[in-house]
Amino acid sequence: MKYLLISLFICASYFTSAKNNISIHKIKQNTKDSIPSFKTDLQQKPLEYKVQIGAFKTRNKALEKLRNISIYIDENLYKYRLGEFKTYKAANAYKNVVKKHYPTAFVQALKGGFEIKILDALKQEKGI
Amino acid sequence: MIVPTMADMMAQGKQPEILFWVGAAGSYDDRAKKISRAFVKILHQAKVDFAVLGTEESSTGDAAKRAGNEFLFQMQALMNIEVLNGYEVKKIVTCDPHSFNTLKNEYPSLGGKYKVLHHTQFIQNLIAEGRLEIDNQNLQGKRVTFHDPCYLGRANEVYESPRDLIRRLGVNLTEMKRHKRTALCCGAGGAQMFKDAEAGDKEVNILRTEDALETKPDIIATGCPYCNTMMTDGIKFKEKEDSVIVRDIAELIAQANKL
Numbered sequence: 001m002k003y004l005l006i007s008l009f010i011c012a013s014y015f016t017s018a019k020n021n022i023s024i025h026k027i028k029q030n031t032k033d034s035i036p037s038f039k040t041d042l043q044q045k046p047l048e049y050k051v052q053i054g055a056f057k058t059r060n061k062a063l064e065k066l067r068n069i070s071i072y073i074d075e076n077l078y079k080y081r082l083g084e085f086k087t088y089k090a091a092n093a094y095k096n097v098v099k100k101h102y103p104t105a106f107v108q109a110l111k112g113g114f115e116i117k118i119l120d121a122l123k124q125e126k127g128i
Numbered sequence: 129m130i131v132p133t134m135a136d137m138m139a140q141g142k143q144p145e146i147l148f149w150v151g152a153a154g155s156y157d158d159r160a161k162k163i164s165r166a167f168v169k170i171l172h173q174a175k176v177d178f179a180v181l182g183t184e185e186s187s188t189g190d191a192a193k194r195a196g197n198e199f200l201f202q203m204q205a206l207m208n209i210e211v212l213n214g215y216e217v218k219k220i221v222t223c224d225p226h227s228f229n230t231l232k233n234e235y236p237s238l239g240g241k242y243k244v245l246h247h248t249q250f251i252q253n254l255i256a257e258g259r260l261e262i263d264n265q266n267l268q269g270k271r272v273t274f275h276d277p278c279y280l281g282r283a284n285e286v287y288e289s290p291r292d293l294i295r296r297l298g299v300n301l302t303e304m305k306r307h308k309r310t311a312l313c314c315g316a317g318g319a320q321m322f323k324d325a326e327a328g329d330k331e332v333n334i335l336r337t338e339d340a341l342e343t344k345p346d347i348i349a350t351g352c353p354y355c356n357t358m359m360t361d362g363i364k365f366k367e368k369e370d371s372v373i374v375r376d377i378a379e380l381i382a383q384a385n386k387l
Contacts, residue, residue, distance in 0.1 A: 089139050092135075092136060107135070118135045118184060119184065119214040119215065120214075122138050122139060126138075
């Protein structure tokens with residue numbers, strides 16, 4: 001009976017997680033020593049945009065029920081982001097929809113999991 | 129209310145006429161947000177092509193510098209300058225005299241050279257260019273006194289732009305005994321807004337509110353979100369909130385034009 005309950009719990013956890021499609025990322029912290037190679041490596045990484053809807057000191061179970069939510073753990077903050085876009089225009093259009101429910105939502109540019117400035121992302125997108 | 133960001137503009141390959149620098153108070157303080165909204169309504173009415181930095185705008189570093197943390201100021205300034213230069217910003221308009229002073233006078237030596245205007249100067253230009261008119265009927269006859277913000281008035285000698293706009297409202301402008309070059313601080317300058325006052329007999333904002341109340345105003349006009357807070361607190365302390373209101377000039381124009 002005990003093993004049955006444990007199996008049921010594991011199955012339930014797996015299906016809940018699969019249904020909500022949560023991805024959890026730990027934001028890496030670059031150090032001074034790794035900056036030159038870090039910058040070169042970052043150039044090769046694909047650029048993506050996500051829409052951040054909230055950042056909290058503790059995990060937010062309600063937001064984790066959203067479909068395609070990504071959680072980025074940044075030191076002492078849990079950052080909740082939606083979607084995955086290749087262009088700023090597409091991410092911004094999605095942000096405008098999301099803003100109706102999450103008024104403080106904004107577009108975050110990422111490269112290889114690292115947060116980068118929107119300006120740098122736009123320049124790369126435009127090949128400047 | 130549509131407020132485009134510089135990133136939106138860049139994504140569309142456009143360059144706006146001005147960058148509206150919202151400032152920390154205008155972004156986060158609920159009272160000051162009303163001033164930002166009023167100014168945006170005016171920009172829309174005058175069909176000004178503008179944008180904000182949005183999440184890319186950081187503190188100008190004014191509070192850090194005034195509190196003596198030059199290192200933090202320079203870090204904040206350089207981050208902003210990198211973004212502003214990246215977007216090739218040429219002209220900045222702000223409702224906050226602290227941001228106005230810092231962007232205008234302290235950023236150039238760090239590589240940030242822009243034409244910086246206070247919103248009262250910019251609105252005055254819009255009127256001169258025939259792009260905006262102020263309805264002088266809706267506030268007609270009200271007694272208004274103007275409190276000169278330190279970083280607009282004494283630091284940058286902008287005295288006439290706000291007064292010119294107030295006169296255009298059709299109101300009765302009355303001056304306090306201390307005005308223009310002899311104006312008194314509201315008590316918020318030098319990052320004093322964020323700390324307890326030094327020991328003394330009276331808070332500076334109470335003293336300044338007494339100056340204003342001597343003119344028996346219906347409205348105390350300001351051109352600074354911090355002055356607005358300090359004067360509003362003074363009015364509450366004097367229990368005059370039923371008879372005297374504190375408004376930014378942008379709010380008065382938005383009210384006059386029924387925006």
